[in-house]
Amino acid sequence: MSKLASEHGMLKSTVPVKPRSFEALGLSKSLVVALNSMAIRRPSQIQIACIPQILKGRDCIGGARTGSGKTIAFAAPILEKLSEDPFGVFALVLTPTRELALQISEQFAALGASMNLKQAVIVGGMDMVTQGLALQKRPHVVVATPGRLADHISSSGEEAIAGLRRIKFLVLDEADRLLTPGFAEDLEVCMGVMTKAKNRQTLLFSATVSQSVMQLKESSENDIFIHEVGSNSISIPDTLGQTYLFIPTHVREAYLVSLLTLPLNEKKSAIVFVNRATTAEVLKQVLRIMDVRVTSLHSQLSQRERMDSLGRFRAEAARVLVATDVASRGLDIPVVQMVVNFDIPADPDDYIHRVGRTARAGRAGESISFVTEHDIVRIKAIEERVGKVMTKYEHVTESMVIRHSLQQTSNAKREALMDWERENSGSSRRKRKIEQRR
Structure with a gap:
């Protein structure tokens, strides 16, 4: 440099x-x-x-x-x-x-x-x-x-x-x-x-x-x-709605399921951004268990897997893409209607790139950020960077999550974590690393 x-x-x-x-x-x-x-x-x-x-x-x-x-x-x-x-x-x-x-x-x-x-x-x-x-x-x-x-x-x-x-x-x-x-x-x-x-x-x-x-x-x-x-304040399109949900860390998966399965969202294509490849894989499995058509994209996948995953999402065979910042820059996926920040990025510019996957070329789009008690400083930095304060997302409530998705999602998360641990133990992990190098 x-x-x-x-x-x-x-x-x-x-x-x-x-x-x-x-x-x-x-x-x-x-x-x-x-x-x-x-x-x-x-x-x-x-x-x-x-x-x-x-x-x-x-x-x-x-x-x-x-x-x-x-x-x-x-x-x-x-x-x-x-x-x-x-x-x-x-x-x-x-x-x-x-x-x-x-x-x-x-x-x-x-x-x-x-x-x-x-x-x-x-x-x-x-x-x-x-x-x-x-x-x-x-x-x-x-x-x-x-x-x-x-x-x-x-x-x-x-x-x-x-x-x-x-x-x-x-x-x-x-x-x-x-x-x-x-x-x-x-x-x-x-x-x-x-x-x-x-x-x-x-x-x-x-x-x-x-x-x-x-x-x-x-x-x-x-x-x-x-x-x-x-200027910095118009790096975000005017057609993009920016909202947040303030929730406890340990129930984010249940809120995500409720958000994606709302009647007004159940047909929308969405990218769910996370900060780690492990989170992407576990979350993909949780959503799959909950009957959401989902795929994932992150650096731990082989090149063929990454191409297949992106192809499925572009073809709308998968409605939801769970991704790390590998997917945040430059990719032209016109069908994206909603971006969810499951994890808040440390760099405000990464937020801009993430939400830029929707509301492209004059189309409308929306972003929802899951804010926990640990994310307040990051959210303030993002709002200062984009020159706009996020508004509260009103369509998902705590009582709704408790009634409709909390128990089922908790069970799905437990199953997904067990599956991930089996797949990433010993010989399975070594075999996958060898395949990724080829």
């Missing part, structure tokens, strides 16, 4: 954000046709602001709420430039999660369908040898998580990484997350093989432009364009 910070600064600029056509932004007819085929006909504010500046050769920092079209804001100008001078590894996109990498790859594939675009997705949970061979073929676009790409740089040999030395575009998607200490070491390894900053364009995009992103303005030889839509 320190190397990246030393390479970049920024020059603040503003542009008009009146609705215009993609042609007026400088995109070719073939890309406009591809966008139309994706049902994208009018550019969003971040696309209007950033696409022309990127086409002019400027570095870019783009901040806008979730669902605003940030991926197209960097993918479209990259493919426009690629069509002018196609060669080797033209662009590298780094992103914090496997799921987001796969989603970005899908959008590049759709947008570049008429260009014979070659790309590679380099993420954990997949075969290293196959990925190394894919890198040797010098795809136009590489979409990767920093950890897995750093593994290839360290172990796959010069043939696999040579193409990275001449890239024209480096994209950090969900940049605020990538510029945290947890990614610093791997990011340094990735940066070490790339062309110097002055010889490439660097594009940083995120729903929340954190201090670590803004600190990149310290020193730079490059002309960096910044576009940040609004």
Whole structure:
């Protein structure tokens, strides 16, 4: 991270954000046709602001709420430039999660369908040898998580990484997350093989432009364009209702069952966010026992399991997704109508990313946060960050929970914990860890 910070600064600029056509932004007819085929006909504010500046050769920092079209804001100008001078590894996109990498790859594939675009997705949970061979073929676009790409740089040999030395575009998607200490070491390894900053364009995009992103303005030889839509208080869409339930810790599962099975909610798709993978698995089993169509998504699942789980939820085969913050950033799941914070995140920005899974692209949505006696400080920090006080959720009451779900959910939780302990004991746990590494 320190190397990246030393390479970049920024020059603040503003542009008009009146609705215009993609042609007026400088995109070719073939890309406009591809966008139309994706049902994208009018550019969003971040696309209007950033696409022309990127086409002019400027570095870019783009901040806008979730669902605003940030991926197209960097993918479209990259493919426009690629069509002018196609060669080797033209662009590298780094992103914090496997799921987001796969989603970005899908959008590049759709947008570049008429260009014979070659790309590679380099993420954990997949075969290293196959990925190394894919890198040797010098795809136009590489979409990767920093950890897995750093593994290839360290172990796959010069043939696999040579193409990275001449890239024209480096994209950090969900940049605020990538510029945290947890990614610093791997990011340094990735940066070490790339062309110097002055010889490439660097594009940083995120729903929340954190201090670590803004600190990149310290020193730079490059002309960096910044576009940040609004202030902290409007990082949350106006169409999102933010509510809370103040409840004791030990009965949260019963309140969740009552919430999800209310007549007004029983058909709604929902993501239930938790802070730990163990909680996600136990809660999934509790809801399954209580006849809720549910699946889970977290880092302890194999890549195939993660893809299958996300696919089931997108196809509405599962109505509820219990997930850690693996699912909080960037994933485009249009059917989400409700977000439940079963656990309150420590970082207010994580809350913004979580609730951003609903109320996307102008649609209505709601979030309900389960607040215990231990969460008061976190809730106050969240309310200060988003500039709005949560209101009480009135449709679930203590008497309702006691009458309809408390005893049954307690029994289901006991059964789920016993099942989890059996599955995670001894040889079963070792076998699963081996499968996850393959």
